[in-house]
Amino acid sequence: MTVTGIITALIVGLIVGALGRLVVPGRQNISIVLTMVVGVIAALLGTVLANAIGIATDTPGVDWGELLVQVLLAAVGVALVAGLSGRGRRSAL
Numbered sequence: 417m418t419v420t421g422i423i424t425a426l427i428v429g430l431i432v433g434a435l436g437r438l439v440v441p442g443r444q445n446i447s448i449v450l451t452m453v454v455g456v457i458a459a460l461l462g463t464v465l466a467n468a469i470g471i472a473t474d475t476p477g478v479d480w481g482e483l484l485v486q487v488l489l490a491a492v493g494v495a496l497v498a499g500l501s502g503r504g505r506r507s508a509l
Contacts, residue, residue, distance in 0.1 A: 429456030432483075436490025444498035454493040462486030 433455015437444060444451075462485040466472035471481035 425459065426456060428486075429459040431455070432459045432462070432486045432490045433494070435487045436492075436494045439487060439491040440495045440498070444494055446494070446498050446501055450497060450501075451494060454497055455490050458490035458493050459486050462489045465489070 430452050433451045433453075436455060436458060437451050463472065463482060466479075466482040466485045471485070472479055473481070
């Protein structure tokens with residue numbers, strides 16, 4: 417993988433992480449850095465999954481099916497990380 421490919425993957429991951437965070441309802445008490453890490457992982461796994469199920473295509477422009485899979489994985493990842501990180505906290509009741 418080239419440097420340009422790595423930078424592109426990071427940028428796509430950051431966008432996917434932000435979109436995943438927007439999809440999850442409520443407030444997530446996780447840092448933006450953790451959101452970015454989840455986004456990068458979701459972008460990579462989403463690409464692999466989209467290729468495996470056959471919805472990723474080599475077309476010019478945006479591959480909407482692959483992007484949808486990536487955002488859904490990011491939303492699940494953000495929700496899981498937010499849920500796990502908030503598990504040890506007590507409510508202020």
